[in-house]
Amino acid sequence: MYFPKGFQSSALAAGIKPSGKTDLACVVSSVPCAWAFAGTRSTTAAACVTRNRELYTEGGAVRALVVNAGVANAATGQQGARDNLDMADALAGVLNTRTHEVLTASTGIIGHLLPMDSLLSGLEHLSDDLGTEVPPFATAIMTTDTRPKTASVTLSTGAVIVGTAKGSGMIHPDMATMFAFVFSDAQVDQGALRAAFLASVNRTFNAVTVDGDTSTNDMAIVLANGQAGEVPLPEFLAALEGVMRDLARQIAADGEGATKLLTVRVSGAASEAEALAAARTCCVSPLLKSAVHGNDPNWGRVIMAVGRSGAGVSIEAMTVSVQGVPVFAGKPLGYDASAVSAAMKADEVIFEVALGVGEAQGEAWGCDLSGEYVVINSEYTT
Structure with a gap:
């Protein structure tokens, strides 16, 4: 599976996970994207959720997403907020874009600060091996997941929607108790996308539960860069919800300890x-x-x-x-x-x-x- 036209990704092991597995990844678009966002309604939301929500309110376009797995950077105070901003700023410098065009996401153990030396060192090399394959990114964002979660659909115009997600435990409907990232090369109006996104979230990611516990970090994001041209809005929104539904079912099926x-x-x-x-x-x-x-x-x-x-x-x-x-x-x-x-x-x-x-x-x-x-x-x- 490959990312849509105009998107590239990279993943590496920065030493955040004790296992030594890949734990730092990014996706970058060649042009600014229209986007929609939904973050956990937890009152103890992590720095990444708070900052992304602020950027969403401002309404500007974005170009990149950076994700770390292993440390949630939640309940870490002002230092955690600074570290989250530094993560965005570092990737912006590497990609030669602006900090406010970079979204952040962290997942892992609550109450631990990010190992910034390891993370910043990893970010310096994250753009060295940009590619178009989805599996490395989908694997790098996992925590207790037993398998990566991906879904895709090709629209009548040839535009593509590709989604990735992580989530296995601490899953309960309160938008959105997981990570879900969806990318498309379709051209879509940002206002129309945002107007429809939350309803789709309620029917998909908010309809998933594993254990009744809502996390501090989790979010759903869709980025559309328009590189494949216009798509009829009803077709795009129906296909987007289909991808989201597929990912939601995969998350539920991979619940911690699940057999069915x-x-x-x-x-x-x-x-x-x-x-x-x-x-x-x-x-x-x-x-x-x-x-x-x-x-x-x-x-x-x-x-x-x-x-x-x-x-x-x-x-x-x-x-x-x-x-x-x-x-x-x-x-x-x-x-x-x-x-x-x-x-x-x-x-x-x-x-x-x-x-x-x-x-x-x-x-x-x-x-x-x-x-x-x-x-x-x-x-x-x-």
């Missing part, structure tokens, strides 16, 4: 917001996630989760299906529990829920809850 993807589809809701709330609450429920891990078709846990989600429900009209098998329709239905349990031994387990109060629908994604999740997070910093 959990999908909850809700229909018959009073509004899309209520449909998404019901679906997300099901996906984050430890009880339902544990049942999915054990292949237990305990649909009562769906009823419980929907009931506490805040979504309007008519219990008499409500229906629930597990792997396509109806188990509830205003009352318990007879079904072969052993057969449904066997059907749950799959890479993806799907619950379909109709709330019986409207026409709106929504979908969310999570994963099962395994003992490996506890192991990973009990040993994360040690």
Whole structure:
């Protein structure tokens, strides 16, 4: 997979991760980009989120993104803010662009300052080997991910949209509990892109949950440099959301300790917001996630989760299906529990829920809850 026309990338091991794996990467466009951004709503957001949000408000174009993995640079005070700015400034100097045209992103352990000597040394060489392949960048931004996450689509005009993401734990819908970076060579109006982006985020990245914990650092960014010319806006936005949806599902499937993807589809809701709330609450429920891990078709846990989600429900009209098998329709239905349990031994387990109060629908994604999740997070910093 390759970046769209006009984008180049580089990745290297700067010594930030103790493992010695690649941990510093950038993507640069040959021309300024239209862009849209959504950052975590955490009140303890990291310096990279705060600065990117400020640049977004200012409305200027950007040309580059620099990402480090291994250290979050969150809860690091004014020194952390200075270090984050220095990271942008250093890459701007290397690329001969302006500091405010460089976005930053950090991920890793909270409460640690960036190792600036190693980072700045790495930045000096980051432009030495710029290329167009996506996998090196997608791999360098990972932390506890087990695999890189990429998605792409080619539009009718020949323009391309390519997305990369990282995320495995500390994942819960609050925009956006992950890193998601999307690049395109399509020409698109920045105002129109920004107007549509948050709605797409709510239907994709905000519909992912692994463990109910919202991070301090995470963000979604789309950059479009226009090098492939104009694309009909509806086509572009639909394709963009498709790439975002693909990445969101990959994040859920790679949740820490996950053995299967959990999908909850809700229909018959009073509004899309209520449909998404019901679906997300099901996906984050430890009880339902544990049942999915054990292949237990305990649909009562769906009823419980929907009931506490805040979504309007008519219990008499409500229906629930597990792997396509109806188990509830205003009352318990007879079904072969052993057969449904066997059907749950799959890479993806799907619950379909109709709330019986409207026409709106929504979908969310999570994963099962395994003992490996506890192991990973009990040993994360040690």
